[in-house]
Amino acid sequence: MGGGSAGGAQGRDRAPRRAGLRALAVDDEAPALEELLYLLRDDARVSHAEGAQGATEALRRLGRAVGEGHAADDGIDVVFLDISMPGLSGLDMAHLLAGFAAPPLIVFVTAHEDHAVRAFDLKAVDYLLKPIRRERFTESVRRVTEALAAASGPYAARMRPDVPDAAPAQSGVLGARSSAVGGSRLPVELGGVTRFVDVDDITHVEAHGDYARVHTRQGTGHLIRHSLAALEESWRPRGFVRIHRRYLVRLASIEELRLDGGSLSVRIGDRILAVSRRNARDLRDLLVQRANGGPRNGR
Template sequence: MLRVLAVDDEAPALGELLYLLRADPRVRSAEGAGDATEALRRIGRALESGAAAGDGADGIDGADGIDVVFLDIHMPGLGGLDLARLLGGFARPPLIVFVTAHEGFAVQAFDLEAVDYVLKPVRRERLAEAVRRVHELVHATALAPAPEQVPVELGGVTRFVSVDAIAYVEAHGDYARLHTDHGSHLVRIPLSALEERWADRGFVRIHRSHLVALARIDELRLDGGATSVRVGDAELAVSRRHARHLRDLLMRRAP
């Protein structure tokens, strides 16, 4: 079960969030903090108690006592994004879920590898989904890397798409369109940034306009001097400058 810290400078919002969290059967304990300074103090106490007692019997990782921080963004003094950056520097950082009334910080949440991004007013069902995500990550096998999530906007609601679900990415200026088996999503992230970020996740540049998950390539086609790949139902051109490197990668992957 999860050990939770909720941080919000507005007492009514913090009280409602704690009420909903404590009602979730996956939450073992939920404490509240009214600002970032108090949050750091509580996490420091958790670290001290964890060091004295050792890891819990359930073997849950985190800040030795705090598995996840549900964090408001706009707070006086140290803001939520700044606190998340500080926590990211811990040897064993807690997971982060942002809970905010502002939609415009999803990209920053992506950069900080937040598990989820919940908009206020908080709905019980939406919060339960965020808790489910955290619960799965905390109780996953320690050696398994956590799947990276990309925030996308769907009808005014922010959702997170797993990088593992993305087959290929198409450039749209300063934006990129993520193509999955169940549709596509436009995000404000340049293709060049995703190429660098996902190189170790098996994504390879095949054209100035396309980044492809190597494992999702079904066919490599050579037609005269032109090269293309089939990814699901899509056929994508491979530029000459990328063709040789791509063929080498596919040959190494072959059994």
């Protein structure tokens, strides 16, 4: 498929309503592209949406628009980008866009969760799973409009007065507000479905930039839009302790403390996690306190 003209997939844009998001949808599969364009054109916050059936065609379009800057009349604010495409993948295209002087925002769209961490490393605003649910799509557009409004320059000036308020944030999706981590259950999104994980089932959390991957007793890893620092602050009373800049662990989940050549590590299930020198003393003190019958939060 990839690389051909979107043709009928692009169709005609609706008559401009007012200044708003200008979006480019990229997918090598025509039905998926049609669906994405339908959702974009049906959203009041989107004033212009067009499609490209492959990365090569999309780059030609963006090379003209992005090269002129965000203030250009035919500029693109955001690219809704499929990841698995023949030839240049969505991740490849994102790398190329990063080299533009004023690249558009990126929302990855895919049927698989496997690329989530790499996608967010590329500073994607969001990661939509197929089949796309309308409420999840609405939330994604909200994130885009907020990111643009918070930016500096002509993009922000154009967006702030003209884009209507987006729908309230959906709890349980990537990007949920920090208050979501304060309860006993953590909302996460898996396969387009919002599920709730008991915090007491969480064994450790691994940092991924501004995101975190939550591991449970069942071995499941959920990617959430929270920093490790925010989780540490909220979950300290539940028995979680920072052992490394990358790891936050439940004290009760530590099965072994290992010392090898001066380096300290802990074992949780089949995972061996490094303990930084900065955190080593606090961890030892807490483990000794626990062994002597001290506070036993996070059972």
